[in-house]
Each structure stands twice: as C-alpha cells, then as structure tokens.
Amino acid sequence: xxxxxxxxxxxAPATKRLPRTTLSGQIAEQIRAAILDGTYALGAQLNExxxxxxxxxxxxxVREALQRLIQEGLLRSEPHRGVFVPELAPTDLIDIxxxxxxxxxxxxxxxxxTPERAEVVxxxxxxxxxxxxxxxxxxxxxxxxxDMQFHRRIVDEAGSERLTRSFATLQxxxxxxxxxxxxxxxxxxxxxxxxxxxVDLIERGALEPALAELERHFGDPVRTLQxxxxxxxxxxGAEAA
Amino acid sequence: xxxxxxxxxxxAPATKRLPRTTLSGQIAEQIRAAILDGTYALGAQLNExxxxxxxxxxxxxVREALQRLIQEGLLRSEPHRGVFVPELAPTDLIDIxxxxxxxxxxxxxxxxxTPERAEVVxxxxxxxxxxxxxxxxxxxxxxxxxDMQFHRRIVDEAGSERLTRSFATLQxxxxxxxxxxxxxxxxxxxxxxxxxxxVDLIERGALEPALAELERHFGDPVRTLQxxxxxxxxxxGAEAA
DNA sequence: TATCGTAGGATTGTCAACAATTATGCGGGT
DNA sequence: ACCCGCATAATTGTTGACAATCCTACGATA
Numbered sequence: 001x002x003x004x005x006x007x008x009x010x011x012a013p014a015t016k017r018l019p020r021t022t023l024s025g026q027i028a029e030q031i032r033a034a035i036l037d038g039t040y041a042l043g044a045q046l047n048e049x050x051x052x053x054x055x056x057x058x059x060x061x062v063r064e065a066l067q068r069l070i071q072e073g074l075l076r077s078e079p080h081r082g083v084f085v086p087e088l089a090p091t092d093l094i095d096i097x098x099x100x101x102x103x104x105x106x107x108x109x110x111x112x113x114t115p116e117r118a119e120v121v122x123x124x125x126x127x128x129x130x131x132x133x134x135x136x137x138x139x140x141x142x143x144x145x146x147d148m149q150f151h152r153r154i155v156d157e158a159g160s161e162r163l164t165r166s167f168a169t170l171q172x173x174x175x176x177x178x179x180x181x182x183x184x185x186x187x188x189x190x191x192x193x194x195x196x197x198x199v200d201l202i203e204r205g206a207l208e209p210a211l212a213e214l215e216r217h218f219g220d221p222v223r224t225l226q227x228x229x230x231x232x233x234x235x236x237g238a239e240a241a
Numbered sequence: 242x243x244x245x246x247x248x249x250x251x252x253a254p255a256t257k258r259l260p261r262t263t264l265s266g267q268i269a270e271q272i273r274a275a276i277l278d279g280t281y282a283l284g285a286q287l288n289e290x291x292x293x294x295x296x297x298x299x300x301x302x303v304r305e306a307l308q309r310l311i312q313e314g315l316l317r318s319e320p321h322r323g324v325f326v327p328e329l330a331p332t333d334l335i336d337i338x339x340x341x342x343x344x345x346x347x348x349x350x351x352x353x354x355t356p357e358r359a360e361v362v363x364x365x366x367x368x369x370x371x372x373x374x375x376x377x378x379x380x381x382x383x384x385x386x387x388d389m390q391f392h393r394r395i396v397d398e399a400g401s402e403r404l405t406r407s408f409a410t411l412q413x414x415x416x417x418x419x420x421x422x423x424x425x426x427x428x429x430x431x432x433x434x435x436x437x438x439x440v441d442l443i444e445r446g447a448l449e450p451a452l453a454e455l456e457r458h459f460g461d462p463v464r465t466l467q468x469x470x471x472x473x474x475x476x477x478g479a480e481a482a
Numbered sequence: 483t484a485t486c487g488t489a490g491g492a493t494t495g496t497c498a499a500c501a502a503t504t505a506t507g508c509g510g511g512t
Numbered sequence: 513a514c515c516c517g518c519a520t521a522a523t524t525g526t527t528g529a530c531a532a533t534c535c536t537a538c539g540a541t542a
Contacts, residue, residue, distance in 0.1 A: 022320050023495075048524070058497045060301075063525090067305055071312040073406070079263050080503050080524060092402075099403040102347040106340075161333075162340040162414070165314070166407045173403070264525075289494070299527045304495090321494060321533050 027055055028065035035074050035085060036172065038179045045082045046075065072169045074176055086176075093177045094222055100170045101218040104151060107158035107167075108214055112207045120157045121203045124150060128195045135192060143191070148175065150195055268296055269306035276315055276326060277413065279420050286323045287316065313410045315417055327417075334418045335463055341411045342459040345392060348399035348408075349455055353448045361398045362444045365391060369436045376433060384432070389416065391436055 031051070034040060046066065052059045066083050069075045076086040086092075111117060127150045134142040148171060155167045194217050201210035272292070275281060287307065293300045307324050310316045317327040352358060368391045375383040389412060396408045435458050442451035 045523095059524095060496055060498095064305065064308055067308055068312060071309060073403075081505090082523070095401050095403055098401055099347075099407065102343065102404075106343040160336050160339055162314075162336055162411060163343075166340065166410075169407075170403060286493095300494090301526055301528095322535090323493070 022061075023057060024061040024064040024068070027051075027057065027061050028068045030055065031065055032069055032072075032074060032172070035069070036175050036179060040085050042085060042180050043087045044085050046084070047082070073173050088173075088177045088180050093174075096170055096173050096177055097218055097222055100167070100174060101215065103163060103167050103170065104155060104214060104218075105211055107155045107160075107163060108202075108210055109207065110158045110160075111154065111202065112205055112210060117202060117205070120153065121199060123153055124195075124199045124202065127153065128192065128199060131195065132192055144175070144178075147191070147195075263302075264298060265302040265305040265309070268292075268298065268302050269309045271296065272306055273310055273313075273315060273413070276310070277416050277420060281326050283326060283421050284328045285326050287325070288323070314414050329414075329418045329421050334415075337411055337414050337418055338459055338463055341408070341415060342456065344404060344408050344411065345396060345455060345459075346452055348396045348401075348404060349443075349451055350448065351399045351401075352395065352443065353446055353451060358443060358446070361394065362440060364394055365436075365440045365443065368394065369433065369440060372436065373433055385416070385419075388432070388436075 031046075040046065048059050048062050048066070051062045051066075055062065066075060067077075070077050070083065073086075075083045077083045111120060127146055131143060131146040131150070134140075134146060152164075152167065152171060156164055158164075194213070197213055198210065198217070201213060272287075281287065289300050289303050289307070292303045292307075296303065307316060308318075311318045311324065314327075316324045318324045352361060368387055372384060372387040372391070375381075375387060393408065393412060397405055399405075435454070439451065439454055439458070442454060
C-alpha cells in the first residue's frame with residue numbers, strides 16, 4: 001500500500017491534477033480505504049510516525065487525516081495514548097442499522113413524493129444490473145460496493161445535504177462493522193431480488209410497500225449478524241470490563 | 242473573549258483539573274461557543290495565527306480545532322484560502338429542520354415503545370419548568386438553551402449513540418442558522434405550551450399524537466423563517482451561481 | 483483610459499524538533 | 513512469592529520555522 005510516493009519525492013503528478021486538493025485529504029482517503037479494506041485489524045493502534053513514513057509525509061497531515069476519520073467514527077482517539085480502530089460490538093451494528101434505516105426511510109418517502117423519478121429509477125436499475133453481473137462472477141467486494149452505491153443513490157436523491165452527509169458516515173461505519181464482525185460481505189442470494197423489487201416499487205410509486213420492503217431489507221442483516229454472533233459469543237464475554 | 246490565558250502562561254489550573262483533556266478540544270469548544278454566540282459574523286474568515294495568539298497557543302491545536310468544527314458543519318474550508326463561517330441560506334435551515342425532524346421523530350417513536358418513561362418525563366418536565374421561569378425573566382438566550390436541552394434529552398433517551406451524534410451536529414447547525422438568519426432566538430409565545438403538551442403526550446404514551454405534535458412543532462420555525470425571509474429575499478437573488 | 487502582466491504581501495500547508503504524558507520493565511522491600 | 517515504587521522507552525501533544533499558494537495592487541502597453 002501507499003506506493004504513490006517515494007522516500008521524499010513530494011512532487012507527484014497526481015497532486016497537480018486537482019490543485020484544490022489537500023495532502024491531508026488524500027491521506028485521509030487512503031487511510032479510510034485501508035481501514036475499510038481490513039488492512040488494520042480490530043483494536044489495532046495506528047502509529048502516527050509509522051503512517052507518516054509510509055505515506056512519505058510528515059506527521060502533520062497524518063494527524064489531521066486521523067482526526068477527520070475520528071470524527072467520522074472510523075477511529076477512536078484516547079488522549080495521550082493513540083488512535084485505535086474501534087472494537088465494534090454487535091450492538092453497534094444494530095445501532096448503526098437503526099439510524100441507517102431511519103435515514104433511508106425518510107429519503108424513500110421524499111423520493112416517492114416527487115413526480116420525477118425516472119432518472120433515479122434508471123440509475124438504480126443500472127446498479128442492480130451491474131450487481132447481477134458481479135454476483136455471477138462471484139466478485140463479492142464489487143457486490144458490496146454496488147450495494148453501497150445503490151443505497152447512497154437513494155439517499156442522495158432526497159436532495160438533502162445533511163441527510164447525505166450523515167448517511168455517508170453511517171455507511172462507512174456499516175462497512176467497517178461488517179468487515180469486523182463478519183469478515184467481509186455475506187453471500188446473500190436474495191440480495192438481487194430485494195433490490196430489484198425496491199426499484200420496481202419506486203418506479204410504480206408505491207409508497208407504503210416500498211417502505212415496508214426497505215424495512216424488511218434492513219431487518220435481514222441484523223438477523224444475519226445475530227446468527228453469526230451466536231457462533232462466537234464466547235469470545236465476546238472476555239472483554240466485559 | 243479568551244481571557245483564560247495570559248501571553249504565554251500555559252499552566253492554567255483549568256488544564257490540570259481534567260487530565261484527560263486535549264488542548265485542541267478546549268480550543269474547539271471555545272471557538273464553537275464564539276461562533277454560536279455570533280462573535281464571528283456571517284462569511285467571516287477565521288485567521289489561524291490570530292486565533293493562536295488569542296488563545297496563547299500555537300497554530301497546531303488551532304488547526305485541529307478548526308478541522309473538527311469543519312466536520313461538524315460549523316465552518317467551511319476553502320483549501321489554500323482559509324476557513325469561513327458558512328453563509329447559510331434559508332434553504333439550509335429548511336434542510337436542517339428536515340433532517341432534525343426525522344431524527345427526533347425516530348427518537349420519539351422509540352421512546353414511546355419502551356415502558357419505562359418516568360425518568361425522561363421528569364427531566365423534560367423540569368426543563369419546561371425552568372423554561373417557564375426564563376420566559377418570565379425574558380431571558381431569551383436561556384430559553385434557547387433550554388429548548389436545545391429539551392430536544393437533546395429526547396434524542397438521548399432513544400439510547401442510540403449514532404443518533405445522538407448526528408443530532409448534535411444538526412443542533413449546532415440549527416443554532417448557527419437561527420443566529421445568522423434571525424439574529425438570535427425568536428420570542429415564541431406558544432413555545433412553552435407546545436413543550437408542555439409534548440411532555441404530557443409522552444407521559445400518557447400517546448404515540449401518534451406525540452408524533453403529530455412534534456411535526457407541528459417543527460413546522461412552525463420553518464414557517465416563521467419563510468415569513469422573515471420574505472422581507473429580505475432581494476438579497477438572496479445575487480448569489481444564484 | 484482600459485486591460486493585461488507582474489511584483490508584493492499575506493495566509494495557509496507542511497515540516498522537523500522539543501516537551502509532556504503514559505505504559506512497561508526492573509529492583510527492592512515486605 | 514507478591515506488591516510497590518522508580519527509571520526507562522515509546523508515543524503523542526505542541527511548537528516555531530520554512531515553503532507553496534492565492535489575492536491584491538501597481539505599472540506598462542494597446
């Protein structure tokens with residue numbers, strides 16, 4: 001990872017392409033990707049100096065990037081100790097999905113209130129199509145990514161800047177949580193059908209059925225986790241301090 | 242403002258009281274309070290060096306504090322230019338209230354689903370009582386603060402860490418927006434009655450009426466703003482880029 | 483006189499070093 | 513053998529200085 005820079009060659013061409021970019025922002029993006037990729041394990045400490053040398057920069061930008069991720073909920077800071085990848089419990093996933101469901105339901109309601117839905121429906125259908133292909137290739141990371149895109153597209157369509165912002169952090173936490181608790185993305189056979197059904201309901205303007213289906217769609221991951229949790233609850237009892 | 246430190250006397254007693262505190266955090270709190278107090282006007286730029294000398298620290302902690310506030314939505318950063326107090330439009334207030342309403346409705350629904358509500362009801366009633374006294378004293382800043390406490394108490398009672406976190410930023414933005422658009426808090430005579438009614442409905446466990454009243458409660462500020470907006474809409478047409 | 487190019491000043495972004503705090507390992511005492 | 517206190521080591525928090533970038537104002541030219 002982080003092969004973009006050499007030891008101290010800071011004049012990378014990528015930096016020039018978009019002048020309105022900050023080094024901190026790039027670092028934040030890279031670290032975020034690394035966290036979500038599972039590069040840093042649960043509870044691991046992120047050494048500032050180490051990260052700095054890894055990215056070929058000083059500790060300043062790294063520090064700012066870390067703080068940004070802390071505010072996003074992807075890292076936890078203990079003053080004078082360090083920043084750690086949070087150890088998310090099953091209750092955290094449930095909490096995350098509780099808020100996510102709320103936000104998406106609101107977005108869905110707003111979408112079905114507007115008469116112009118052709119564009120969203122087209123985009124969502126395209127995502128589902130790609131998803132179908134990815135499932136056929138058994139490219140699960142891609143499926144997970146498309147799942148993210150699908151739900152984000154719905155929330156974005158609501159046209160609320162704050163809703164989008166809140167949802168973005170929730171979605172990042174979701175990904176982290178799934179990574180931590182289930183070791184990646186689950187192979188859910190019903191996933192395609194559920195998304196396709198949602199698209200159809202949106203197209204037809206069926207408000208209540210769409211909301212109900214969305215709720216059902218969210219109830220499933222929680223139940224899946226609870227099943228997965230049952231097989232490793234012995235490990236969780238050790239850290240009830 | 243910021244008379245806590247002298248020129249370079251960093252060993253303030255307040256710093257020692259809570260060892261698990263970061264200088265950046267304190268700075269962030271101070272700057273946030275200053276923003277919400279209206280110390281920094283709409284669109285004003287916050288000079289890092291100036292803030293640093295004001296607080297008697299270096300630019301590092303100031304920078305981190307600013308970035309924290311940026312992520313909270315209370316400041317806007319333009320790379321290589323500076324950080325500014327965002328110029329919020331009426332549409333922003335509407336957007337903020339849209340998300341706030343959604344979150345509070347979710348919290349309310351969850352509260353009314355739990356059988357143990359005595360503690361919340363007691364706390365909320367206490368806040369309303371203080372509010373009544375503050376209104377009698379015409380202490381509007383205090384009324385605004387109690388209003389904030391009231392709604393935050395409701396959201397906190399839902400017991401969702403993410404809901405609380407998201408709501409906190411929304412509430413800060415709300416305060417900023419009201420400060421910017423209406424020059425502070427409005428003197429709403431019906432405010433006390435509305436809150437009291439909400440408390441009663443929560444106590445009685447009346448789900449649907451409580452949700453309806455909460456919606457009504459949120460519809461009002463938006464309408465108030467739209468009225469206030471009517472008197473200055475000529476200024477808003479200039480920046481439709 | 484208006485406009486374009488350029489020099490100046492100011493502010494942010496970044497860096498390397500210093501200081502404070504915390505955790506760990508060792509030695510002595512009970 | 514176990515526990516307490518102290519010194520050491522590592523990491524974060526903070527600082528001041530350097531470099532890149534952007535805005536502004538001035539002057540030359542058409």
